[in-house]
Amino acid sequence: MKFKNKLKKLPGSWYFLGAIIFIYLLLSIFSKEIYLNSLNFFGQIIYKIIPIFIMVFVLMSLSNYFITPEFVIKHLKEKGIKKWFYVILGGIISSGPIYMWYPLLADLKNKGLNYGLIACFLYNRAIKIPLLPLAIIYFSWQYIIILTLVMVAISIIQGILINKIMEVK
């Protein structure tokens, strides 16, 4: 009975993880090749994201220490393009998989960062400065520069759009 109650209290995200692990268990029985390939890929991702995870933890700790709701209100709620500039810059210089940043953004949201700025940050995470040389090799430098500038402009439009829509209840 106690175990059942504990299970009921578990957040939905644990059921999601449980379901995925169950699929892996089935694959380990019925399709060893896919199972091993998936695990191999999983290992590669985990290996890559451990340093990012540590970085996110450090940034979250620093953010908890220095970025108080008052700080966010002061720097990101001020009028003008300054706040957008900081968010765009933050999105571009941040690294690692997008989902690693959700907890930090949720934390900043609780401190007063609006949805539009969060969307703008996430959009700009698509711009990877270290990968630009590779992109230029595959395409052309003109194409990559134009694409990057258009994406930055569109990220602001998306942010404004999301703020407008989220305001409508």
Place this chain on the structure above:
Amino acid sequence: MKQSMTKAAKGLWNAFPMILGTILLISLISAIVPKSFYTTLFSKNILIDSIIGSSVGSISAGNPITSYIFGGEMLNQGIGLLAVTAFLVAWVTVGIIQLPAESTILGKKFAILRNITAFILSIIVAIVTVLILGVIA
């Protein structure tokens, strides 16, 4: 500072099952979907290909390096730059696979709205980029 670190650890622990589940799901899809699948989807119709490009990019996951390689291969196969651009942009801005994690942590309405607008905007980014490139080049 200790309090700040505890708070950060708690925040990450809350996100842990969703992050781990998402990585496992991405790994599974990468193992199941062959790379050649992406290049067989396009019809060489500019508009339809842009929508297909955005759709495929939206459900794909992985490092942007992979998207550049796919994008380069698509161009070599004769697929238009508009479709390839839509694919590249959607790959990095729309996250269907990450949607459960994003919904749980940042809110369902925001996550759905952000992904829908990112999908539509990926087509707009592609059109604007190719138009500007056409004028400049």
